[in-house]
Every structure is written in C-alpha cells, then in structure tokens.
Amino acid sequence: MDTLLFVYGTLMTGRSAHEQYAQPAERLGEACLPGLLFNLPGGYPGVVVSPEQVLTDTACGSSVLLNCTHPQQEAVPLVHGELLRLLKPIEQLPRLDRYEDAAADGSGEYRRVLAAVWSGGEWKAAWIYCLTTLPSGRPMVDGRWSDHALSSNSGVER
Secondary structure, X not given: OOEEEEEOOOOOOOOOOHHHHHOXXXXXXXXXXXXXXXXXXXXXXXXXXXXXXXXXXXXXXXXXXXXXXXHHHOOOOEEEEEEEEEOOHHHHHHHHHHHOOOOOOOOOOEEEEEEEEEEOOEXXXXXXXXXXXXXXXXXXXXXXXXXXXXXXXXXXXX
C-alpha cells in the first residue's frame, strides 16, 4: 500500500526542507484539502483542517469516511499543495515527525493525521501535518504558501 504525504510549505518540491526530509519520494502532482492555512511568526506555514477531513489521528486513533464531493463544490477554504508518495516511509515518517515536532501524544506543535486529500480527480488518503492549536491571526486567503509568504516574515524558514 502506498504511503502518501500532502505537503503545503517547506516540504514542497524545491523548498528548503524537501531534499533533507521528504526524499526519497515521487511527486504525484498538485493536491488540495479543505482547511485553513496560516503563515506563522517563525516564517513557516501551518494548517488547521476540519475534523470531517481527518481519517485517522495518530494521537487519538479516530476514524471517519472519505467525503464524496469535489472540495471546490463546497463553500469552504482550500489549502493547496502537492501530493508525494514516500518511497521509504518506515524511515521517513519518524524523521518527518521530528522535523514537524509531531509528538505521538499530540503535545507537539503539529500532529500527523491521515486526511482526505483531493488529487487527480479523486479523494485520496494522505498523511498531513496539522497544527495542534489554532494560531492567532488570519488565515491566508488563497490557501497557498508561496514565496510571498516567505518574504513577508523576517523569521527563519522552517
């Protein structure tokens, strides 16, 4: 079974952490999911997804079914990124968890959840790193963490 990872910031192809933490991986293409994208004070992004998108939470083990409509048909904001197929997930996921400060008990800055992601015309189950708490400030309107987001912060890119 494939291990898919939805990335939306520094882990995307060509970004600062991609080679060190996301490789080896195969880029499957663009993807999106309903949620809110924030540009955090440290100069890196964070996502908050609705509980309906979460299939499995590593901290609490909850499960729900995949949605069956295209996300743009719903009146919710989208987070845009890319979908990767991890080629050595047993080695990569613990390394990614450390990078993202994703503690198994949910006490880190992020948590890794299996979520419903829209890619290639269908819903797919993919791991995503979500914030454990709602940040202050407003989400990014277009749902894309871009070079503009990088230059708008003086903090260190994560």
